[in-house]
Amino acid sequence: MHRAGAGGGHGDFHGVFPYLVSPIDDNGHVKEAVLVRLVNDLIEAGVHGLTPLGSTGEFAYLNAAQRRRIVEVVVHAARGRVPVVAGVASTTIAEAVEQARSWDELGVDGILAILEAYFPLTEDGVVRYFNAVAAATARPVVLYTNPQFQRSDLSLRAIEKLAATPNIRYLKDASSDTGRLLSILGVVGDRIRVFSASAHIPACVMLIGGVGWMAGPACLVPRQSVELYELCRKGDWNAAMALQRRLWQMNRAFAQYNLAACIKGGLEMQGYDVGPPLAPQMPLSDAGRAEVRAILSELSAGPTVQTARRRTPGPPDAARTSSAGIEAPADRSTSTPRRRAIRRGTSRSAVRRG
């Protein structure tokens, strides 16, 4: 199915943009097959765009070659069906500009601009950085700010200055302060559109005027995420909150663990062999695995599955066993490739494609 304009004519970004994980093998190579499969499945689940090299994508743990290959694989796999907005992240303008130009040449639809810092920066330095990235591409730029992880935050005044740059058109805020988003919209809402991150409640961000969310958990529950987005868009807030409450269990649990470990661990449960986060990050602990498994299991049952019947059958290489499906733990240890293929096929027609 081709989703013309799924992400908004590929220049009008909106909706659910999963932060893609970065599957890397022991030799440091991108595990391309599983990344392609994840891209296909997410698009078929209805996501509106894809964001490689976000925080969940472990951008801070990848070298230059790995980053480039991730972008190449994702752009190629997406085949224009949804926009790809790839992360650019550096401490220096020189390196960020080089990344932006490279991603541009590889065919991305937009740039997620992330500022890293070691020494604190002045506001002028922050503005210079983002404007340099924007000048390096003709694509729309999404400003990214995460006060928790970087040493420099985007002040409201810096955002106001940056909003004057024509292709700086979006902001993705990874704080947990939703009021900050309303303040930003109050000042630059006519020029900048706002995406939520997983630390905000997506339904709240939609209520106050956001256009969607870019977040890791959507990798695990793409269909429900899209359903939530659609309920918000329709203004069916009661139904939206009913679904939001169920999905929030995941955000609540993930806040206790390394985010990349959670998403990668959950994807492994769903049959995606994406591997652990890059060392010395540790794989999800046993307690974390149990918690993620329980949540995915609970989310795969229940009322949100009903919409699945509208879907058409998908290709046989699909993996998910259910909406937020997981394989039973017992099955995993004994499963063979053959059994997995069967189970996957079943699950797709039965649940995801119904």
Next chain:
Amino acid sequence: MHRAGAGGGHGDFHGVFPYLVSPIDDNGHVKEAVLVRLVNDLIEAGVHGLTPLGSTGEFAYLNAAQRRRIVEVVVHAARGRVPVVAGVASTTIAEAVEQARSWDELGVDGILAILEAYFPLTEDGVVRYFNAVAAATARPVVLYTNPQFQRSDLSLRAIEKLAATPNIRYLKDASSDTGRLLSILGVVGDRIRVFSASAHIPACVMLIGGVGWMAGPACLVPRQSVELYELCRKGDWNAAMALQRRLWQMNRAFAQYNLAACIKGGLEMQGYDVGPPLAPQMPLSDAGRAEVRAILSELSAGPTVQTARRRTPGPPDAARTSSAGIEAPADRSTSTPRRRAIRRGTSRSAVRRG
């Protein structure tokens, strides 16, 4: 107008609870007349309850005698029309228990329990404190947590433990992390009801299942606050957000200044002689005054005034010139008591009572 059950039968708290300022004169005495007038006006504006000795009430700056007198005056002035939920705040259990008992005897309808700390506390110590306060009163207790100001926060696990205490029935969260509220509701939502603070967007907290807000800004814009609450309750989210966006200007501005200085400064502009915050806190700066004045002026105009026609005329000593009304700066310096009385009378019939 008597508002039977305005705050919920005085045991089912909900709606808008302004954090009352604490007007203290140069000799350290409570300025009772202006406090009584503020209480009357807020009740007539429709607020659902009153909260003396919250953070905006400068509890941390008042001595024992001042705190006691504030509670006495407010309870007496409220005359049972709306519930009074008074702040109890201490570093020690002994002192907190004494306050809770005293407020109880003075006739409050509930206790807002605030934990102060100098040395960090264990979770057990935190739970002990709040349970001791709850045991000292038969009234409903509102847990208060403000990670920004105190050194000990209420963990989700501590809240879960406290929810087992029958009269711990509410929580007022002063963080800016709305997702935290949804997590709390996910765990103890069947036992604990949640109030927002001014750092959250009230409409968002209502959307996710909150029952109202306790906040300083409602002192300045009580009628619009009540209107916002009613729109949220009706599920008219479009209208709610239209009003919320206008009101949020105030929260955005206040985040830059000392909160008590802002509310007291704004009330002075509205004709309430509440004085400055207690020294060494500084009065609102000139820049702050200009910003608060502009916002109050903007809020007092426009579409939200339309609902005023439902109201009945009030007593002649009312003070507000308009919904969020302010006196023109030029007028203030030259105004005489007589001119003020005239202006007040006019404003009341024309705007607030219209």
Next chain:
Amino acid sequence: MHRAGAGGGHGDFHGVFPYLVSPIDDNGHVKEAVLVRLVNDLIEAGVHGLTPLGSTGEFAYLNAAQRRRIVEVVVHAARGRVPVVAGVASTTIAEAVEQARSWDELGVDGILAILEAYFPLTEDGVVRYFNAVAAATARPVVLYTNPQFQRSDLSLRAIEKLAATPNIRYLKDASSDTGRLLSILGVVGDRIRVFSASAHIPACVMLIGGVGWMAGPACLVPRQSVELYELCRKGDWNAAMALQRRLWQMNRAFAQYNLAACIKGGLEMQGYDVGPPLAPQMPLSDAGRAEVRAILSELSAGPTVQTARRRTPGPPDAARTSSAGIEAPADRSTSTPRRRAIRRGTSRSAVRRG
């Protein structure tokens, strides 16, 4: 032994000023006898001054009556032998001024001025506060700053302004940043003298030009603290560091626990019935007790005891078995007031006076 001018002619403060604990019984009354005994023992151990109502003295947990009584008892017990520098601590100028005047009337030799804050203060507000305290007393004032616990810190610029006030003559810094002290001395070293806190290494503060330390651990090891001070004053840095290394074990251990719980717990082991910290603070945990006990035991043995040869043997149940001596736990439970009285008398002549 009378120590005329031990603390410097009572206006030239220097040396070891133990932060006194505040022993409070279950009814909220000051346990006067044990406080008097502690004061006497510390003076006889050679300390140069006494500081009631510091952080270890739980000033933040005491009500007005308790604070006043502590100061009265300490001033009376000290009988002018060493200077008493009492803590004044408040969020408001009005209350701080009242405390300073009261302590003055009670006969203190100096004021330790502590600023508490709830809302952040401007630098002007900070300067106003300390200058108001200084204006309320003719005694020397010690500025206290503890960035860890209060919300407002004394900037270098604020200190420079305050140094112009004649009776602001000392600073006690409770950060762990010794370089900050050298910076302060570089700017106001001709007007302000600097005391260390327990987060600094006293020997280092002495090396860079400090005049002593005000700290809780000196309650437990007064004699060794004085010995360390004297070694530093003589410039015998090798011996000073040998002793400092041994004493630092205590600071290292205490950093893990509530400081008041550690000092009170250690004093209990030494036979001072000072009770636990005020609830909801928890008494020292079992692990903490074991660690404090082991350190006190180790400190009471070994080379620093060499000065003990001046001593005469004491009875086997002596309260302080040595310089930093502890009683065996079993002894404590069986001791009677009578036995304790005997032991105290004995221990004083036998061990501490030896």
Next chain:
Amino acid sequence: MHRAGAGGGHGDFHGVFPYLVSPIDDNGHVKEAVLVRLVNDLIEAGVHGLTPLGSTGEFAYLNAAQRRRIVEVVVHAARGRVPVVAGVASTTIAEAVEQARSWDELGVDGILAILEAYFPLTEDGVVRYFNAVAAATARPVVLYTNPQFQRSDLSLRAIEKLAATPNIRYLKDASSDTGRLLSILGVVGDRIRVFSASAHIPACVMLIGGVGWMAGPACLVPRQSVELYELCRKGDWNAAMALQRRLWQMNRAFAQYNLAACIKGGLEMQGYDVGPPLAPQMPLSDAGRAEVRAILSELSAGPTVQTARRRTPGPPDAARTSSAGIEAPADRSTSTPRRRAIRRGTSRSAVRRG
């Protein structure tokens, strides 16, 4: 002059190790000539070792090629006269191991191991990282910890575990908490030697048992730094503190600015064309320049110059005009290569070489 064992037989590191700046031109190439000259001048000034790719060396702002070239140039320029301890810094074990192996092959004498992190790490992850770096080289490893800049700190327990690894033999602490160093020495002092950073007072770290310091300011005042080190080693603490007080002005000033901007700006004043810090970092502000200039000027005068007479004349291409010498600002704008050569020659024989 050959300094056999200057840094301790190149395996027994001690003394002053300047953190070298990384001069990069507009095309991203290492400015090799100025780096070689700086290395030569520092060695001739008596420093005991060199540390490329520390924080002052902007390791966090350099790409893989730049890092490698910096190490190559420094090792080649040092010609074995003093040990070169080069920084390895990454978020991943894979990348850190590759750097350690490469620096090893390039001939460094030791590795400064820096952990970067985006998501918080468990203690196990931290230990794994440092042990992996140590396993990748036979050279001594210096653990680096900077709680201010990275998201994961080395706990005392992690350090204890790492001390069991034979070639982990040093620790360089960039906190400002000198007591932490004494705690570390108390636990692993028999296995791990400690270097100070510029946030500590070097004389204090020497007093408590440190073996030297690794810091950026030593680039600007190498001779005085070495003099301070020698005074500390001799136990001449009075003279050491007299010099330390003068040098501390620099640390005090630098704390206000970007450290790389300060050191690079100061070196430019001394005639080293190292350029500004990498964008978007800003060059030193005018106020910062004036302050650095005044301090260098003050340090270049006075008693510390006296030891210069021991030195022999150096080559004509030397740059420094005096011990901490700076060129007069007026001169800089008008100076020609010829005038510079003259001035440099003069300064060397007159002051640095005496």
